[in-house]
Amino acid sequence: MASTLIKNGRIVTAVDDYTADILIEDDRVSMIGRNLPAAGQARVYDAGGLLVLPGGVDVHTHLDWDFGVARTVDTFGTGTKAAAFGGTTTVVDFANQTRGEGLLPGIENWRRRAESACVDVGAHMIVLDVNRHSLAEMTTLIREGVTSFKLFTAYPGVLMVDDGALFKAMRVAGGSGAMICVHAENGPVIQVLVEEAVARGDTAPTHHALTRPSSMEGEATHRTIRLAELAATPLYVVHLSAAEALTAVTQARDQGLPVYAETCPHYLFLTVADYDRPGFEGAKYVMTPPLRNQAHQEALWRGLKTNDLQVVSTDHCPFCFNEQPYGMKFSKQQGRNDFSKIPNGAPGVETRLPLIFDGGVRQHGLSLNRFVELTSTAPARLFGLFPRKGTIAVGSDADIILFDPDETWTIRGSEGHSRVDYTMFEGRRGTGRVKKVFLRGQLVVDGTEWLGKEGMGEFLRRGASGRI
Numbered sequence: 001m002a003s004t005l006i007k008n009g010r011i012v013t014a015v016d017d018y019t020a021d022i023l024i025e026d027d028r029v030s031m032i033g034r035n036l037p038a039a040g041q042a043r044v045y046d047a048g049g050l051l052v053l054p055g056g057v058d059v060h061t062h063l064d065w066d067f068g069v070a071r072t073v074d075t076f077g078t079g080t081k082a083a084a085f086g087g088t089t090t091v092v093d094f095a096n097q098t099r100g101e102g103l104l105p106g107i108e109n110w111r112r113r114a115e116s117a118c119v120d121v122g123a124h125m126i127v128l129d130v131n132r133h134s135l136a137e138m139t140t141l142i143r144e145g146v147t148s149f150k151l152f153t154a155y156p157g158v159l160m161v162d163d164g165a166l167f168k169a170m171r172v173a174g175g176s177g178a179m180i181c182v183h184a185e186n187g188p189v190i191q192v193l194v195e196e197a198v199a200r201g202d203t204a205p206t207h208h209a210l211t212r213p214s215s216m217e218g219e220a221t222h223r224t225i226r227l228a229e230l231a232a233t234p235l236y237v238v239h240l241s242a243a244e245a246l247t248a249v250t251q252a253r254d255q256g257l258p259v260y261a262e263t264c265p266h267y268l269f270l271t272v273a274d275y276d277r278p279g280f281e282g283a284k285y286v287m288t289p290p291l292r293n294q295a296h297q298e299a300l301w302r303g304l305k306t307n308d309l310q311v312v313s314t315d316h317c318p319f320c321f322n323e324q325p326y327g328m329k330f331s332k333q334q335g336r337n338d339f340s341k342i343p344n345g346a347p348g349v350e351t352r353l354p355l356i357f358d359g360g361v362r363q364h365g366l367s368l369n370r371f372v373e374l375t376s377t378a379p380a381r382l383f384g385l386f387p388r389k390g391t392i393a394v395g396s397d398a399d400i401i402l403f404d405p406d407e408t409w410t411i412r413g414s415e416g417h418s419r420v421d422y423t424m425f426e427g428r429r430g431t432g433r434v435k436k437v438f439l440r441g442q443l444v445v446d447g448t449e450w451l452g453k454e455g456m457g458e459f460l461r462r463g464a465s466g467r468i
């Protein structure tokens, strides 16, 4: 039996904070205590002066994803290696239905692509056609551990479903232990604004933000909450960026509804002003919903403190700024003369933990426990992975990171491990660095050294989602 002993670390979970040793046998934590003796075979790591945290859980990535107009540049191998370097040991990625086909071929295709994963992976399913067949397939998928489904109120003609379809999918999820994830923006109204802007010749990246007003995110969030209430399903609002949307979520939660929401680092650290960077640089920040102003940002930080927002995930959806490699379609350059053609999405899977530690714990007064809860425990609980993932406890997977709370960093795209050619946080400085990462007991990251390998990630059959 392979055994590992992590000694003298300050173990922080969502609820605990104490100094102890952790014995790992095979892939699980087998003992936690003071002065644990090293068994004959044990590899011993001294974590003195370091935080010992559960591996991060990122429940919003798009790896090797065909978005129709463009394909995300990371494979599961490269994207999850980047995740691991950032302290994330579990990723829940979006599989998708192709229009006219069923959900099951979509998940089979995703599982083939996910074989190269370096960390453990689960799948949400994007549903595009809601009909008797796909509704029945939802139940099959839930039995196979795919217990969350994303539907869009945005992107008419591409990804959007109408309210009736959304409601039908919600009823199935509500009765079967699944949760609906919603991309909440008013797609048809945004389409009018986009068409008008392009017709006027307002084609620069800044018009991406101007044509996607926060009120239309608030409207769609409110609407989908009301549909979820009627359908009696838990609802998870993905990539929430707007104060109006947060108000809708807060009111629903105050009513006692099982409504949850995530935000992403880019909404917490960047603003609409980034679209005005010189030249075409603003295209690097084109994702949906768009970046907002300072007032929205402050509302989001408040929401993280008050638990009106429960999760910080990345929405890692990487398209290169310059040419994509291997002739892959299309980079951000596609929209040089028309912002509406810029592939929507941005990278971030590697920088989440250091950013939230620095911005959240050091600058906005989040406790260490809350930091762990937002980046690991809450997403694991919400998406049926807890207590296997999301905590350090006897019997849990030994997904553990050693984190130096005092080491400083400067983010450089050239030092990242994603295949994408930029970071939105270039040059940003902060404090708090991932030093070592264990995936199910195996040391996969040791400083700047990669010890993991493609294919070592396991598929996660998840339990019920949204029942916490």
Ligand code: URP
Binding pocket: 062, 183, 239, 286, 287, 288, 289, 315, 317, 344, 345, 346
């Ligand atoms: O712009 C974004 N967020 N791209 C990824 C797709 C999505 O809506 O999550």
Ligand code: ZN
Binding pocket: 183, 238, 239, 288
């Ligand atoms: Zn979305």
Ligand code: ZN
Binding pocket: 060, 061, 062, 239, 315, 316, 317
């Ligand atoms: Zn996304």
